[in-house]
Amino acid sequence: MKPAAVLAALAVVAATLAACGSTEPATPAPVAASATPPSSASAVDRPAARAGLGGPSPSPRPSARPAPAGNPDGAAAVPAEARAVDTSRPTRRIGTGTPASCTSAAVVKAVAAGGIITFDCGPDPVTITMTATAKVRNANGPKVVLDGGGRVTLSGQGKRRILYMNTCDQAQGWTTSHCQNQDHPQLTVQNLTFADGNSTGEEAEGGGGGAVFVRGGRLKIVNSRFVRNRCDRTGPDLGGAAVRVLSQYENKPVYVVNSTFTGGSCSNGGALSSIGVSWVVLNSVLRDNEAIGSGANPARAGTPGGGSGGAIYCDGNEFTVRIAGTVIEGNDANEGGGAVFFVSNNRTGTMRIENSTLRRNPSRGFETRGYPGIFFLGARNPTVTSSRLS
Template identity: 75%
Template sequence: MVALGVAVTVLSACSPSVPRADPRSAQAPAGGADVDPDAAGEATGQPGGHAAPQASTGLGSPAVSASPTPPAASPGGGVRTGNPVAAVAVPAAGRAVDTSRPTRTVGSGTPASCTSTAVVRAVAAGGLITFDCGPDPVTIEMTATAKVRNANGPQVVLDGGGKVTLSGQGKRRILYMNTCDPLQGWTTSHCQNQDHPQLTVQNLVFANGDATGQRAEGGGGGAIFVRGGRFKVVNSHFVDNRCDPTGADLGGAAIRVLDQHDKQPVYVVDSTFIGGSCANGGALSSIGVSWEVLNSTLRDNKAVGEGANPARAGTRGGGSGGAIYCDGNEFSVRVAGTTIEDNDAKEGGGAIFFVSNNRTGTLRVERSTLRRNPSHGFETHPGIFFQGAGNPSFSSSTIR
């Protein structure tokens, strides 16, 4: 595709600030993007022990509610996720984990056997976790946050088989992993850079998670909070998750990530994010973390804070990254085969907010569509605010 010329305004900012003015003209993407010029808009750790989980099945006791009508069911009965109209190759590191031989199973064949308690126990024990809740979709109402124990694993995989929704009931975060949290056990002397646990969520729905008021480690992560180890999301659906509505650098209505082993990327593959709301990052948020967002859809998410970062006088900050908010120094973001549409930022970056404080970070958008993502304060491209190495790279994409 041929890029259309658009007036250029390069915005300056001090780390990690954003502009105080409200320039609305956009810089033309380089290389193969269609642009509509009328578009709006470290902590330390201590060594510890390591124990392998033991196999078990049938974790659970009564009560679970039958699932309400799940998001868009696929012909096979599971949840349709991701972006069905575009596809890019997924590297081996981003693919689903084989759970055909699970370490443990939540449930014993009935909806009533699949409980919050069972999920919390299984996640703490680690290993490959599947669900046996009967033939129909179910919603498990989480009465406590499931927390990864850092000595258990090294893999922790939650596989819902396309039939399980984990609901925070609008009251709590659903899943938590933090290699630097002493309450979950320190397993190395370098907790912020270790290769385990390796957490994967796949074939699941995360609904109505809410991390409001959870300000440890900067807050955010309405459905999932991760610090350290490795993390990926495959074929999963995130709907109506929340975190605090204000905060200059707080974000991630669905997912918040800090630190990954050797700066390897978080993979988000074949997944959907709808209806998230947070100060920043209505779907995804991170500091100093790289992402590969592949074959996915991010729609109708909102960054609702006010005052940007650092917060303007008289405000509590936030409002950037309607779908994706990324801050830090050296990191990269690749969005490929993905649709980002109808997201909204009260300040900057209706689709993507990207600030690399030392200007080493890179943003690539490939075979993707970004449309109708208004930035009500500032942007450098339609729906994008970017400060990093050079300009973002756009190929075979529509940005408007």
């Protein structure tokens, strides 16, 4: 990528980040949300595994796994492209059958090498303490899959971000002349827990993404948990205690499937945050997350800004959000959208809520009349079917 092209691409991103929508608490005319009782409350060829990160070993003895992530009563259909990736023939394994063999260095090395990655840490649940952030190399892949098998937790110890991918980061390699809109790498995290990630002080690309930060390519999250993650406490547009996403390929959605987000805290977006990115959230749970900034966006005079989207914060121009079979409860926003903050600057964006429950998500500053826990500016009012908002 030529320097002039790079500067042009980054200038476009900077302009996008600066063009965030106003969050003044003016609300649309009252509408009656459709609120009916919900049904629930609450192949590619792959090379053989490579040596050096822990090779093949006998199948471990059966052991009890943690309860599945997500909403067990969620019944939203999951499209094929949103399902877990087949990891029965991994490219590489982390570990050689014992907890001690599963190290931060092994995770960092495997993620940089790319491919289909699994863990061999023994039969019992294990926590890997990350002493460095695992970073995707853009030339490796094109698919990068990290599968914890339901037994692995990656912990940032409250000190660092856990996982990072950025197609426009020169340090990770440029692979196209249009880094902000390329179809690879395609990152999937599945059957994995991310705990105590913290991106506080990270300034690249505007910060955010306490556990996972992604810009470019594609991201998919399946059967995973995000617990007690953090990002900066203030900032008008900074967000995503668990996950921050920018510039997905051709505005294809980030899929979040059968996953749980709890205890996240950030200026905005106590769980998820994005600019100009579409989301499909299926059969998941977002609970007890918080947006703790103050002053909204743009920041009111005398304030640092932030405080919107207790669970989900979405800003930008044309994008969509679909929430189905999902429970969003107990989240809190100092400003707008205790559950969801959605601002489409050019008023083209749309949101659908289907067979879901949104409850007890206080918006302490402002929200859209008739939609408890939601602040929305878009093409039209959110479409709500077979769901309960309270």
